[in-house]
Amino acid sequence: MLIYHPPTRPLVPTHGAEDWKAFLAAPEKHWKDGRSAKMLAERWEQSRPDVPEELRTAFKGTPFEAFLPLVAFPEYQVPLAGRGKASHNDLCVIGRIDADLAVIMIEGKVDESFGPLLSDWLKNASNGKRQRLAFLKETLGLNGTVDGSIRYQLLHRTASPVLEAVRHRAKYAAMVVHSFSDADAWLADYQAFARVLGVEGRKGTVERVPGREGPELWVGWVTEPAG
Secondary structure, three states: EEEEEEOOOOOOOOOOOHHHHHHOOOOOHHHHOOOHHHHHHHHHHHHOOOOHHHHHHHOOOOOOEEEEEEEEEEEEEEEOOOOOEEEEEEEEEEEEOOOOOEEEEEEEEEOOOOOOOHHHHHHHOOOHHHHHHHHHHHHHHOOOOOOOOHHHHHHHHHHHHHHHHHHOOEEEEEEEEEEEOOOOOOOOEEEEEEEEOOOOOOOOOOEEEOOOOOOEEEEEEEEEOOO
């Protein structure tokens, strides 16, 4: 697996975790010991050329057990319909599962939250916000009203690998939360979102989202091993 600068820049391979610092919107704020941006960079650079072992463990018994990582891009932006910013993903990993392509978006967390609840994000919503929500629901195969107590960030982070999988004609798409929290901070929020998608949200696994068309969608939560 090669890790490159984000595709908005020339495709130059990284040479270590410190290279990731320059990709952050506010490096002096987010690049600190014990914070997710730095811990994610260190973990993934350390694991090259493979994915970290906690992902390998979570992949067992799924098609991703055969996942061969090819390239990865930190701070990967995916445009979304409706007004507003693109989804700014911590890491995009593209690889193969046998003869098929797969796209995995990684969301690094220590104790940082997943941002506003959907109900708060929708307060006094503009037409652009309503358009974006409809787009995300369609992308994820969600019908009806989405529970306002879930985190808006999880909606667009999970839509991101689906959109990239469609763009690259990949068969598989996955969103994986890579946690560095000993206390599993915010795991309950991920599990609430997972239930909206129709899966349990079990820690240390990736689960296939049922009843949808297009690329296979999987979601998961993994934790860096202690020590």
